[in-house]
Amino acid sequence: MSALLRTEGLSKAFTLHLQGGTRIPVLGGVDLAVHPGECIALWGPSGAGKSTLMRCLYGNYGAGAGRILLRHGGAEIDLATADPRSIIAARRETIGYVSQFLRVIPRVATRDIVAEPMIARGVPKAEAIARATALLHRLNLPERLHGLPPATFSGGEQQRVNLARGFAPGYPVLLLDEPTASLDAANRAIVIAMINEAKHAGAAIVGIFHDAEVREAVADRLFDVLPQQDAA
Amino acid sequence: MTGALLTAEGLDLHFGAIPALVDVAIDVAEGEVVAIVGESGSGKTTLLRVLSGQMAPDAGTVRWLGQDVHGMGEAARRRLMRTDWGFVHQNPRDGLRLNVSAGGNVGERLMAVGARHYGNIRAQALEWLAKVEVDATRIDDLPRTFSGGMQQRLQIARTLVTRPRLVFMDEPTGGLDVSVQARLLDLIRGLSRELGLSVLIVTHDIAAARLLADRILVMRRGRVVEQGLTDRVLDDPQHPYTQLLVSSVLAA
């Protein structure tokens, strides 16, 4: 079966112009492929570039060299070279990203934040709100919070809002950057169940899981990400 | 780019020896929000004026649905400005009639395009005041009695009432308090999505650009030094100037 997301020779370095043009290589020749129903855990020491790789996979960081191929709309697009509008379309339809932190949008209610990506995909508003509410309930976020903007929520609450927003649309490809970092055991178990359900539904998932329990429960295999200085 | 509403190529403009625009190209697609960022004097407001037909470039073309904006004649351009286009000024006093009531301000564009039913005009004015969160009881008040944030929201209502397809915004949150800015940005974001508006917004506020824009262009000394997907430009800036700009933003 063909990969939903793969990279070919992906390299990434940062050039810090404000520090005299210092060049910091982070990724070199990464070849990764993730298939439908599969969950890959990125593995490597802190600072090895796991988050950088995730951000490249989402098109958030540009690639220095190589290709990032995403199966989108019946064809593969290269996120390294695609124009912004194609990447926006791919993010709307195909690839979701749950980061550790919620980028708060002022004054927008939690349930609307969760419903928004579904509405963008054409789900009727009422249905999107209903699904958002159900998912927030499942993640144990009390109803009284659904109508509030999450700016004042605790870290764990914000993370659950983020998870609901990422999982609700049912993207074929999901990127999870420490999705359970701020969660207690009960909520961790729920997230594990949600990841496994997404896999069963055919989603291809790439994640960073520092929590061994979560990693073992969801990951089919590990993908090594090595620090560039060491690899060189 | 297919599907682009507005396309500009090769724009050059000099004020004497000072380059205001140097070989600038830009396009805006249907439903897309594009931000132009840069410091004061970078040419971003000049670019907005050239793109909206208010100022002619020395060289280059601006096209709206394939039509040459600077070649179309003033009547056609004005018609565009009150139908398919809207312009939101930094200072609401430039975009409002201060001696005309809030309702009259919102209704003016409707009347300019031929609305002649008072009841309908008033109903639409009320509808738009609600959309921009101005209390209905203020409909007959003069804008000079409004706060800066309310004036700016009124200007947006007045601009959007005729459902333009593309709105130019010049530092719309410029002179406002931070708390008022957030409310306004959220309003612009909500309305542009709800109406499928294309927005071309000039701002020096990186956070506003991140919140609103699909794409971003970074300008410096009349040139576009970097452009692309908003979060990529801001999170992985390539050009030294963009890196400086992004690193200069105070984290809240």
Add this chain to the structure above:
Amino acid sequence: MNAPMEGYNFAYLDEATKRMLRRTILKAVAVPGHQIPFGAREMPLPYGWGTGGIQVTAAILGPADTLKVIDQGADDTTNAISIRRFFTRVAGVATTERTEDATIIQTRHRIPEAPLREDQVLVYQVPQPEPLSKLEPRRAETKRLHALADYGLMHVRLYEDIARLGHIAKAYDYPVMVNGRYLMSPSPIPAFDNPKMHRMAALQLFGAGREKRIYAIPPYTEVRSLDFEDHPFRPIRAPQACALCGSRESYLDEVITDDRGGRVFVCSDTDYCGTRVAARKGAA
């Protein structure tokens, strides 16, 4: 014809000036409702006393014409009498107070009640020719608005009236669209007179001396008062009968008769009123 005063050209203005005025008038007739600038001359009376109207009248006056001059509908007011005497002295033309006998009627702020004919010309004295002047003080901008027929602003003014007062408050100088193209000030005639301008058989000429503009409405031209579909234009008159002739159709002036609040309403058009009174006496 009386002998005109010595030392002046016929009708006071020199022939070159009259030719310039006639060219302006022709242009004005060709573009109904559009204000044409002209080189207004100094006249032997102050601005505001009808210098624009007098120049237009002087330009079109011939020795065979019969002139009537009214001020607020009356032939016997100072302004009307002095203008009539002026033309008697400098042109020697016949004058009349009877609307139907006149070939040229110069007016300030009224249109006669009797319908005018094709062989008559109505000359208006205009203080402010620009209908948008109060809304947009920049002349370059008002010119642009006219060029582009961008008249939303005028409707904003009417909107404001309805929003504040429940009805359009403009009772005189009520703006009109001429020939479906130009917004025009009808000069400060009462809104009551506006419908008379529509498809009038007589040529209507407007002269503004201080503002140096001439405009015109050719015979049988479409003249519409601006309004809203749900607030249609309504000509208003005092709901009274004339105390002298009993008319319930004519435009009335309110006349205070004492210092205890006593008042009567009489026709503003003195010729119309006088004719009716005479007819009633004749019948009696």
